[in-house]
Amino acid sequence: MSQHKSSATPVQDIIYLILGVLSASFALRSFLVPNHFLDGGITGISLLLHEVFHWHLGLVIVLINIPLIIMGMYQIGKHFAIRTMLAVIAIAICLQYMPFPEITHDKLLVAIFGGFFLGLGIGLSMRGGGAIDGIEVLALFTLKRSSLSITEIILGLNVVIFLIAAFYLQLEVALYAMLTYYIAGQTTKYVIEGIEAYTGVTIISAESDKIKAAMVLALGRGITIYKGERGFMKDSFEVSADCDIVFTVVTRLEVRKLRKLVAEIDSKAFVFTHTINESSGGILKKIVKH
Structure with missing residues (x-):
């Protein structure tokens, strides 16, 4: 507080x-x-x-x-x-x-x-x-x-x-x-x-390279990449693969557009969001103005 x-x-x-x-x-x-x-x-x-x-x-x-x-x-x-x-x-x-x-x-x-x-x-x-x-x-x-x-x-x-x-x-x-x-x-x-409420979006997908390119080149988003592993299913726990976990911050109005873009590339991508409070720096302000 x-x-x-x-x-x-x-x-x-x-x-x-x-x-x-x-x-x-x-x-x-x-x-x-x-x-x-x-x-x-x-x-x-x-x-x-x-x-x-x-x-x-x-x-x-x-x-x-x-x-x-x-x-x-x-x-x-x-x-x-x-x-x-x-x-x-x-x-x-x-x-x-x-x-x-x-x-x-x-x-x-x-x-x-x-x-x-x-x-x-x-x-x-x-x-x-x-x-x-x-x-x-x-x-x-x-x-x-x-x-x-x-x-x-x-x-x-x-x-x-x-x-x-x-x-x-x-x-x-x-x-x-x-x-x-x-x-x-x-x-x-x-x-x-604040009025400018942002949403953090995390995307885990086998098509992370395509998603990264689309988010940066098509949407003009800044992204952060975490290195992770996919897999570990119940029937194939020993099977996993390296992957890039994509994170970005968008306005609430842009969440649906981003989800639609990801679904077009990989309908099985795992996408989750959470509210970001008091965002500053980066290219957030520039994106909102344009």
């Missing part, structure tokens, strides 16, 4: 943090708080305490994040902790003094757009090198003391939040909280990965 583009300047980071704070504050004051809605993560805990005990939301957010900021300083770094602290304090100030209007009381719209603007704020703050919702910091801290994965820890924490919400408030509130958290999470993921 602390990684962002190495080319980003301190000014860009500050802009990201400011926009993140404004977006998250807008989501809270204009959508979630007036309609007694919840979210997951640390923000969800803060909203739950605000709803159950009627504590000041800005103060609750600051107090809950203090131990997480301390954890973040040791887990991630001093700059992350400082930026997170400033972002959290800024949210508390915005919640107290900025006159955000109440946009709607339609529950579905509140869940969708409240989650969207909250996720946008969290994602922008993370791109700025800080964090508004520090649940991943807590998960990293717990990870070293358990055999669970970060995803399992975050899921477990959110299940507890939603169960408490269902018990102390209403089941409907918990269900809408799940929807809000899902939308916020997807928005955060999209903001962090």
